[in-house]
Amino acid sequence: MSEILEKLFEAVEFGKADKASPFPPQLKGQDGANELTKNALDADVDPKDILEQALIPAMERVGKKFSEQKIFVPQMLMSAKAMGASMVQLKPFFASGKIKEKGTFIIGTVKGDLHDIGKNLVSMIVEGGGWKIVDLGVDVSEDKFLEKIDEYPNAVIGLSALLTTTMVNMEDIVKAIRTKKPDARVLIGGAPINDDFCQKIGADYYAADPQKAVEYLNKIAS
Amino acid sequence: MKYKNLIISSPQELMFGKAPSPVKTRRGLIIGGGQVYSELNFTLPTMSINSNTVKRVNEHYREIAEGALERALHLNSKGVVLEFETLLEMTKTPQIGVDIVSIMNEVCEKYYQKHGLASEIRLTPNDLREFERPAKQRTSELIAPMMELFERGMEAGGDLVSIESTGGKEVSDDALMMCDIKAIMFALSVLGVRDMQFLWKKIVGLANKQGKIAAGDSACGFANTAMVLAEKKYIPKVFAALVRVISVVRSIVAMEEGAVGPDKDCGYEGPFLKAITGIPISMEGKTAACAHFSPIGNIASACTDLWSNESVQNIKLLSGMAPTAYMEQLEYDVRLMNVALKGGDQSCQLFQQLMVDSDVYTDPQALVLAPENVIRISKELLKGDSYVANAKNGALATLDIIEEAIASGQMELSEMETAYLPILREDLNSIPDSESEFIDMMLPLMDQSKFILEEYGL
Numbered sequence: 197m198s199e200i201l202e203k204l205f206e207a208v209e210f211g212k213a214d215k216a217s218p219f220p221p222q223l224k225g226q227d228g229a230n231e232l233t234k235n236a237l238d239a240d241v242d243p244k245d246i247l248e249q250a251l252i253p254a255m256e257r258v259g260k261k262f263s264e265q266k267i268f269v270p271q272m273l274m275s276a277k278a279m280g281a282s283m284v285q286l287k288p289f290f291a292s293g294k295i296k297e298k299g300t301f302i303i304g305t306v307k308g309d310l311h312d313i314g315k316n317l318v319s320m321i322v323e324g325g326g327w328k329i330v331d332l333g334v335d336v337s338e339d340k341f342l343e344k345i346d347e348y349p350n351a352v353i354g355l356s357a358l359l360t361t362t363m364v365n366m367e368d369i370v371k372a373i374r375t376k377k378p379d380a381r382v383l384i385g386g387a388p389i390n391d392d393f394c395q396k397i398g399a400d401y402y403a404a405d406p407q408k409a410v411e412y413l414n415k416i417a418s
Numbered sequence: 419m420k421y422k423n424l425i426i427s428s429p430q431e432l433m434f435g436k437a438p439s440p441v442k443t444r445r446g447l448i449i450g451g452g453q454v455y456s457e458l459n460f461t462l463p464t465m466s467i468n469s470n471t472v473k474r475v476n477e478h479y480r481e482i483a484e485g486a487l488e489r490a491l492h493l494n495s496k497g498v499v500l501e502f503e504t505l506l507e508m509t510k511t512p513q514i515g516v517d518i519v520s521i522m523n524e525v526c527e528k529y530y531q532k533h534g535l536a537s538e539i540r541l542t543p544n545d546l547r548e549f550e551r552p553a554k555q556r557t558s559e560l561i562a563p564m565m566e567l568f569e570r571g572m573e574a575g576g577d578l579v580s581i582e583s584t585g586g587k588e589v590s591d592d593a594l595m596m597c598d599i600k601a602i603m604f605a606l607s608v609l610g611v612r613d614m615q616f617l618w619k620k621i622v623g624l625a626n627k628q629g630k631i632a633a634g635d636s637a638c639g640f641a642n643t644a645m646v647l648a649e650k651k652y653i654p655k656v657f658a659a660l661v662r663v664i665s666v667v668r669s670i671v672a673m674e675e676g677a678v679g680p681d682k683d684c685g686y687e688g689p690f691l692k693a694i695t696g697i698p699i700s701m702e703g704k705t706a707a708c709a710h711f712s713p714i715g716n717i718a719s720a721c722t723d724l725w726s727n728e729s730v731q732n733i734k735l736l737s738g739m740a741p742t743a744y745m746e747q748l749e750y751d752v753r754l755m756n757v758a759l760k761g762g763d764q765s766c767q768l769f770q771q772l773m774v775d776s777d778v779y780t781d782p783q784a785l786v787l788a789p790e791n792v793i794r795i796s797k798e799l800l801k802g803d804s805y806v807a808n809a810k811n812g813a814l815a816t817l818d819i820i821e822e823a824i825a826s827g828q829m830e831l832s833e834m835e836t837a838y839l840p841i842l843r844e845d846l847n848s849i850p851d852s853e854s855e856f857i858d859m860m861l862p863l864m865d866q867s868k869f870i871l872e873e874y875g876l
């Protein structure tokens with residue numbers, strides 16, 4: 197890997213978004229992900245290499261450190277921010293189709309339910325894994341999911357629920373999705389959910405945590 | 419803040435089962451009057467709530483109440499509180515919630531009349547306002563059904579009323595994930611306090627009109643969310659311990675507005691409220707493992723007056739239905755506490771010491787709940803002239819206590835945890851005492867699309 201990509205990897209791993217950012221203290225005053233990406237592009241580094249050799253592997257390392265409980269969520273969020281700062285520079289290449297995300301992941305907490313901390317973590321980690329995220333927020337009805345499926349017909353759909361009285365709403369949503377798009381992949385998660393429930397409602401996969409969600413998504417993307 | 423001095427100023431007097439201002443209920447429970455009672459909390463199994471299922475929903479609650487009270491009777495219980503925490507549909511359509519209260523009240527009355535077993539219902543409507551973002555804390559149309567449920571639910575037999583209100587949560591949700599202590603201070607000691615003043619005036623007014631008991635609020639959405647996240651190792655425990663202490667200045671507003679306790683089970687800020695105001699409290703610990711894990715299983719009961727399980731689904735276990743099983747667990751726990759109380763001061767102190775010692779140095783969140791630390795922190799929570807200053811002083815005292823415990827070798831924390839201590843201290847020290855100066859400092863740093871200042875009277 198070239199020196200500049202190594203530096204970008206480090207900036208994302210340790211959450212340095214741009215030069216002005218005071219975080220992390222050990223990289224104070226140095227270029228962040230934003231400047232490093234610009235420098236790399238100016239030096240004719242292929243945007244695909246930026247994405248695949250620096251950004252995604254850096255976020256994979258962050259995800260691994262998080263799952264091994266070596267860092268807390270704020271550090272992971274800073275890394276996600278740094279990746280976002282780099283993506284700003286890569287935007288034109290996504291627009292032109294020169295580089296692509298692994299796929300689109302539509303995610304939401306189902307209707308009647310406002311618990312979103314788990315869902316937000318899943319979004320962040322999946323995004324770091326190179327997926328485009330369409331986050332519909334909380335209290336999301338089947339109509340809203342269907343609307344977004346129109347917009348992103350190949351997207352994988354993720355449903356989150358934390359209440360025993362809202363997990364049942366997943367069934368309606370899965371049914372509605374199947375009616376509209378029988379081959380759509382639906383991933384579900386949340387504290388009261390398990391494999392049996394997943395099978396019962398006809399969803400494709402139950403992910404107990406964000407890592408399992410990324411593993412599943414990467415498997416179907418490859 | 420209205421309170422200037424502690425009602426309980428000695429750790430020895432911060433004791434389970436005894437509160438300076440006990441609360442007497444309709445069927446004769448004297449909460450905090452020398453006895454600890456069980457408070458059972460329960461919820462539905464996997465099912466939706468709609469016009470087709472509402473009959474079954476009602477049956478669930480009847481079954482739960484019958485099963486629990488029958489078991490309590492069998493175990494010679496001296497009294498029980500049943501907490502009915504509503505789910506969305508039950509508050510949105512108050513009639514559903516009211517009917518459930520009536521059903522459970524019927525069961526309570528039957529056991530009282532037939533067997534002399536005293537029980538009461540704590541009605542806890544969920545805060546519907548969080549369904550709107552940015553939240554319209556004062557002007558939302560969703561306030562009306564909540565208030566209707568309070569009012570009609572009390573008429574139907576809900577004697578104690580509580581809520582887990584959510585003022586400031588739109589700021590604290592992100593702040594928790596970022597471990598941003600300044601934003602947490604803003605959420606709790608500015609927005610939270612102001613929303614509590616607005617909401618609890620109304621709740622106390624309704625309760626007083628009917629001669630019912632305005633019990634108290636819980637900073638569940640803030641401090642328990644922090645605790646659950648810390649338990650999953652998502653955020654540092656030292657941060658969660660500070661959030662707990664800061665939440666005191668927000669939850670105490672219910673008492674300033676006239677709430678009398680027992681404060682709500684999932685409000686682990688209860689011990690501080692008890693020390694400062696003298697009200698009885700409810701707590702949950704090891705018995706709440708059915709709902710979430712915690713690092714404070716034993717120490718949580720050190721000065722409680724009701725002992726709860728947070729929430730358990732009405733599902734079948736090998737022994738029987740889960741709420742009935744939890745009733746039994748709670749009853750055995752309170753039996754022990756009550757035997758200690760009967761034995762007098764020495765046996766209470768000994769029993770409390772065991773509960774405290776078994777947890778205290780295992781986690782900073784347990785550390786802050788040790789009676790001597792509750793008293794020490796509570797003193798700091800009253801020193802300043804504003805809620806902001808009080809919260810800051812309490813949090814700084816908490817940091818002192820954590821650092822002392824580490825320095826003495828009694829508590830061990832990983833480097834990942836201790837790295838946060840100086841950052842948190844620096845951030846807290848940067849906060850001015852005056853609310854208006856603090857607001858001026860924070861507004862430019864925050865995403866103002868997330869909250870509406872006018873909805874907090876600002």
Ligand code: B1M
Nearest residue numbers: 310311312314354355356359360385386387544639709729
């Ligand atoms: C798509 O693919 C995927 C893949 C994986 C996915 C996924 C999607 N989604 C999640 N995952 C997975 O990955 C995540 C990371 O590991 C994990 O996500 P989790 O969400 O599980 O984990 C989070 C990182 C941390 N965990 C959490 O954030 C949830 C913790 C507990 C304590 C909890 C919290 C924090 C809250 N709550 Co709520 N709350 C509880 C929770 C107890 C519990 N056992 O879960 C529970 C779920 N709540 C409950 C209740 C009753 C309620 N809550 C309510 C409100 C709240 C707060 C606002 C206070 C707060 C939510 C803050 C927020 N912004 O989300 C109310 C309902 C609001 C609503 N309509 O949704 C209210 C009704 C309380 C009231 N009376 O007001 C109980 C449920 C009872 C039931 N019948 O099911 C409860 C078990 C606590 C209890 N009282 O016992 C995995 O599940």
